[in-house]
Amino acid sequence: MKILHCINSPHIGGIERLVIELAIEQKKQGIDVSVMLDSLEGQYYEYLLSQNIPILESEVKGGFDMSLRTYKNLKTAFKVFQIIHLHNFSPIRSMAAKASKVKIVYTIHGLSKGIRNESKIKTVIREAIKTYYLNRVDILVANSEYTLGLAIAGYGLKHINKLVVLNGIKLPKDTLTGNNSSQDFNIGLVSRFTPRKRIDRLIEAFKLFLDKGGKGRLILVGDGSTFQVINELITKLEIGDFIDVLGYQSKVEDYYKTFNVCVFPSEHEPFGLVAVEAYLHGKPVLAFNDSGGLKEVVAPLEPENIVDTENELAERLIWCLQNKDKIQQNSEKRIQYAQNNFSIERMERDYYNVYKNIL
Incomplete structure (x- = not known):
C-alpha cells in the first residue's frame, strides 16, 4: 500500500502534527508512506525528517497558484502512489490528483468558511472549486460528526462515500495522572x-x-x-x-x-x-x-x-x-x-x- 499525505507545511498546528504522527504510525505498520509539503519551513520539519519518511515538495505557491508546470509535475508525482490523502484544500492539488486517476481520500479537519480574511470574490471562487472537487473524491472523512454535518451542509456531498474517523494522538508511555493533594480547588x-x-x-x-x-x-x-x-x-x-x-x-x-x-x-x-x-x-x-x-x-x-x-x-x-x-x-x-x-x-x-x- 503506497500512500501520499498532502499538507501545507510542518508548522505547529493541530492538523500538521496529527498528519505527521499518523504517517509515522503507518510506517511502523509497514505501509509505504510519504508526505508532500508546500513549504519545508516549520517547527516539525526536522522531526519529520528524522523519521526517514520520504518528503516531496509540491511547489504550490499559495491557494490560487494555477501554474501549468506545477500542475503537470503534481500529476506525474501522484501517479506513483495508490492513494492521495489530502488534508486541506488547494485547487491545483485537487485538479492534479483527480487527473492522475489515483484514489483520493480527503479529510476535513474543520471548515474555513467565514474564518479566512479574503475578498468575497476569492471566497466565492475558492468555495465553488472546492465544492466541485470535494464531490469527486473517492471517500471523504471528517474528524467528528459535527464537522461532517457542516461539510454536508456546505458542500452537498450527496453522491460520495463519507464517514467519521475520530482523531488520535500519540499516547505517553507513562500514565500522566497526578493528584492535587492540596486543599485548594x-x-x-x-x-x-x-x-x-x-x-x-x-x-x-x-x-x-x-x-x-x-x-x-x-x-x-x-x-x-x-x-x-x-x-x-x-x-x-x-x-x-x-x-x-x-x-x-x-x-x-x-x-x-x-x-x-x-x-x-x-x-x-x-x-x-x-x-x-x-x-x-x-x-x-x-x-x-x-x-x-x-x-x-x-x-x-x-x-x-x-x-x-x-x-x-x-x-x-x-x-x-x-x-x-x-x-x-x-x-x-x-x-x-x-x-x-x-x-x-x-x-x-x-x-x-x-x-x-x-x-
Missing part, C-alpha cells in the same frame, strides 16, 4: 486565546461560581489574540485575586497535575483534542452544548458535564468543589477512555480500513 484551562475559544464564558461563569460561595482558583494557560481582552474582563469583574493568567507555557503537563477539573468553553470546535489530553491526566472536563466536536469527546463519558449556560457551568463547578474526592476516584476511568478511543494506533487502523475498502 483549582479550575484549569489550557487553550489558545482566540474568539472561538470563548474564554469569556469561563470568566463570567467563574464570577458566578464565586458569587454562589465557591472557593477556588482559576488557572489560565495559553496566549493568543484575545489575551488582552480576557485580562480586561477579569479586571472589570474584579476577580483578579482568584485567577492566575500564566500565558504560554511549554510544559503544560505540570499544570494539568494541579487541576481538579478542566473547563473548555469553546464553541463550534471541529474536534476536542484538549479534552483527550485532560482525560489522559485523569481530569474531568466541562464543556458547553454548542462546542461541536468537543462535545462528542466529553458526552459519551461524562454527559453530566455538558452545560448550556454560564450559570449551569457555575453550578456544575460548585458540585465538583463539593465532590472533589469523588471526581478524583474516577481518574483511571478517564485515562482508560482516552487510551482506548483516541490513540494514534486506533486512528491508523481506521484509516487502513478506509484505504483497503477503496483499493
Whole structure:
C-alpha cells in the first residue's frame, strides 16, 4: 500500500502534527508512506525528517497558484502512489490528483468558511472549486460528526462515500495522572486565546461560581489574540485575586497535575483534542452544548458535564468543589477512555480500513 499525505507545511498546528504522527504510525505498520509539503519551513520539519519518511515538495505557491508546470509535475508525482490523502484544500492539488486517476481520500479537519480574511470574490471562487472537487473524491472523512454535518451542509456531498474517523494522538508511555493533594480547588484551562475559544464564558461563569460561595482558583494557560481582552474582563469583574493568567507555557503537563477539573468553553470546535489530553491526566472536563466536536469527546463519558449556560457551568463547578474526592476516584476511568478511543494506533487502523475498502 503506497500512500501520499498532502499538507501545507510542518508548522505547529493541530492538523500538521496529527498528519505527521499518523504517517509515522503507518510506517511502523509497514505501509509505504510519504508526505508532500508546500513549504519545508516549520517547527516539525526536522522531526519529520528524522523519521526517514520520504518528503516531496509540491511547489504550490499559495491557494490560487494555477501554474501549468506545477500542475503537470503534481500529476506525474501522484501517479506513483495508490492513494492521495489530502488534508486541506488547494485547487491545483485537487485538479492534479483527480487527473492522475489515483484514489483520493480527503479529510476535513474543520471548515474555513467565514474564518479566512479574503475578498468575497476569492471566497466565492475558492468555495465553488472546492465544492466541485470535494464531490469527486473517492471517500471523504471528517474528524467528528459535527464537522461532517457542516461539510454536508456546505458542500452537498450527496453522491460520495463519507464517514467519521475520530482523531488520535500519540499516547505517553507513562500514565500522566497526578493528584492535587492540596486543599485548594483549582479550575484549569489550557487553550489558545482566540474568539472561538470563548474564554469569556469561563470568566463570567467563574464570577458566578464565586458569587454562589465557591472557593477556588482559576488557572489560565495559553496566549493568543484575545489575551488582552480576557485580562480586561477579569479586571472589570474584579476577580483578579482568584485567577492566575500564566500565558504560554511549554510544559503544560505540570499544570494539568494541579487541576481538579478542566473547563473548555469553546464553541463550534471541529474536534476536542484538549479534552483527550485532560482525560489522559485523569481530569474531568466541562464543556458547553454548542462546542461541536468537543462535545462528542466529553458526552459519551461524562454527559453530566455538558452545560448550556454560564450559570449551569457555575453550578456544575460548585458540585465538583463539593465532590472533589469523588471526581478524583474516577481518574483511571478517564485515562482508560482516552487510551482506548483516541490513540494514534486506533486512528491508523481506521484509516487502513478506509484505504483497503477503496483499493
